[in-house]
Amino acid sequence: MNTLQGQFSIKLGKKTHKASLSLNALRLMTIAFGVKLSEIDKWMNDDPLTAIPAFAYYGIKNEAARSGKDSGLPDFETFCAQVLADEDQLNLMVEAVTGALGGADDVKGNS
Numbered sequence: 001m002n003t004l005q006g007q008f009s010i011k012l013g014k015k016t017h018k019a020s021l022s023l024n025a026l027r028l029m030t031i032a033f034g035v036k037l038s039e040i041d042k043w044m045n046d047d048p049l050t051a052i053p054a055f056a057y058y059g060i061k062n063e064a065a066r067s068g069k070d071s072g073l074p075d076f077e078t079f080c081a082q083v084l085a086d087e088d089q090l091n092l093m094v095e096a097v098t099g100a101l102g103g104a105d106d107v108k109g110n111s
Helices: 023-033 037-046 048-067 076-083 087-100
Strands: 006-012 015-021
Touching (some): 006 087, 015 087, 023 048
């Protein structure tokens, strides 16, 4: 059973991007960041300002691939600069990602 599943949208500028967090999104993200599945929880706790946007970014890429369309996303650093500057989008992204991961209550951030 696929327990990693979350669908949401992120607005960047005037464009809204649909995201689908699934095992394929996770696969794409772990390849891009070189994070092993066994390290995901640690990565989320150690670097949530990279991990959370990465889940969203690759969720958008995954949804675009599923629908056979170009994601229209900027590079990851530009995506982070835009989404982390928008409190509403940041909150939506955190809720969607942690919800898809089963309510990761232990994501603490850098302390």
